[in-house]
């Protein structure tokens with residue numbers, strides 16, 4: 001798997017050190033609030049597991065499942081909600097966790113959908129944010145790392161459902177991207 005990478009951007013110790021910092025910030029910001037974490041599956045699973053164990057607060061966890069990629073390295077723009085029941089977030093302080101902010105379509109749609117459920121506050125935390133012009137305006141409140149506009153895999157992120165179990169994050173070799 002590692003041989004399919006053009007180069008490694010962040011190894012596991014680097015990722016975990018950054019998660020220590022973000023978790024400390026989140027723990028401070030929500031110290032007097034009851035936090036509900038909403039995880040966007042499947043790409044955020046590894047990130048979520050490592051981050052939530054570093055947050056020193058009682059919290060609730062809910063999952064959302066959306067699809068927008070259909071196995072290609074480009075967003076389709078259309079966001080499909082794969083589960084019927086949305087989490088009950090009314091009056092809650094929610095923190096949406098996603099793997100990567102790319103075009104912004106996914107997070108903007110999720111944010112819009114969750115806003116209709118009347119949470120008290122909404123914040124967004126992403127592991128990675130691509131430096132690029134987004135098709136939808138959305139800002140993350142917590143960002144692990146900013147990266148250039150390249151296709152990356154590992155640490156939960158996939159290409160056609162592969163590479164999620166790579167412990168590091170790296171740029172996929174261009175000849176492997178269809």
Ligand code: IMP
Nearest residue numbers: 043075101102103104105106151152157
């Ligand atoms: P957006 O809607 O374009 O912001 O895309 C968000 C989703 O696309 C993410 O949650 C990822 O699942 C996927 N995605 C975007 N860029 C990458 C990448 O570089 N590698 C792997 N998945 C990506």
Ligand code: MG
Nearest residue numbers: 043069157158
């Ligand atoms: Mg994906």
